[in-house]
Amino acid sequence: VSDYGPGVDAEAAFKAGFEAAGGEIVEAIRMPLQTNDFSPIMQRIKDSGAEGVFAFLPSGPTTLGFVKAFNENGLKAGGIKFFAPGDLTQESDLPALGEAALGLTTTFHYAVSHDSAENKTFVEAAGKALGNPAELSFPAVGAYDGMHVIYKMIEATGGAQDAAKAVEAVKGLSWESPRGPVSIDPASRHITQNIYLREVAKADDGTYYNKEVQTFEKQGDPGLAAAK
Incomplete structure (x- = not known):
């Protein structure tokens, strides 16, 4: 190592x-x-x-x-x-x-080849955004899911700067990511995947x-x- x-x-x-x-x-x-x-x-x-x-x-x-x-x-x-x-x-x-x-x-x-409808849509859109689909790798799906969480925080706070409310809103949040089913552990705040x-x-x-x-x-x- x-x-x-x-x-x-x-x-x-x-x-x-x-x-x-x-x-x-x-x-x-x-x-x-x-x-x-x-x-x-x-x-x-x-x-x-x-x-x-x-x-x-x-x-x-x-x-x-x-x-x-x-x-x-x-x-x-x-x-x-x-x-x-x-x-x-x-x-x-x-x-x-x-x-x-x-x-x-x-x-x-995550693997770019992951067989799900969500990932196929993601790969197609991300490939177009990058300009070269061969450059697509795991950091992209991390950024995508991070943006998903940010959107949920903004929705929960109505766009106001309220850190405590934003964090509370995504405790236990679950969704279908291009990587598969994921959720945020309420205690550790780590992603479960x-x-x-x-x-x-x-x-x-x-x-x-x-x-x-x-x-x-x-x-x-x-x-x-x-x-x-």
Whole structure:
């Protein structure tokens, strides 16, 4: 994982869930944020005897470099499993990754390929707004849902600046997002959402996409769902 707050949190969360399910962590590596040569890390992974690797890096050039290094250093060909959040295979990076990403599995709250009427409408409109549909990725749906919440706050306050009333109005708010059914937890104010297991697949037209293969519903015990 990248050595900063979210990376350390991801390491702890994965370790807790994986060990609870009976897995063993053979080595944990924290990489400086500025790391761009991942070959030495890939060698350490191979030497550790690990059957799989979990990675967390901030989306962007570093994720491209990490996925390419995983492929080019023989880990994918050697049968080592790859686990990561969806930042590492975001849709806008897939054309650059190409075959290197094929078959990689990630979990995330959204895939551009999500099969719902709401998402199809969103993708069509967002693609037109961006001018290049291939640039569409997960930050867009976050912005879209954020605007939805802002609209609801404005409706509840009649446009007046009343922060307490605005926040109160969206506690427990639920709606059908392009990502699927979501709601705002009244206590934590965090969004509650489905998480999807995705696999990078190749479409008939030769493009690559994140294919949803399993859904972890937002209802129920997330720890139990992860263990299954």
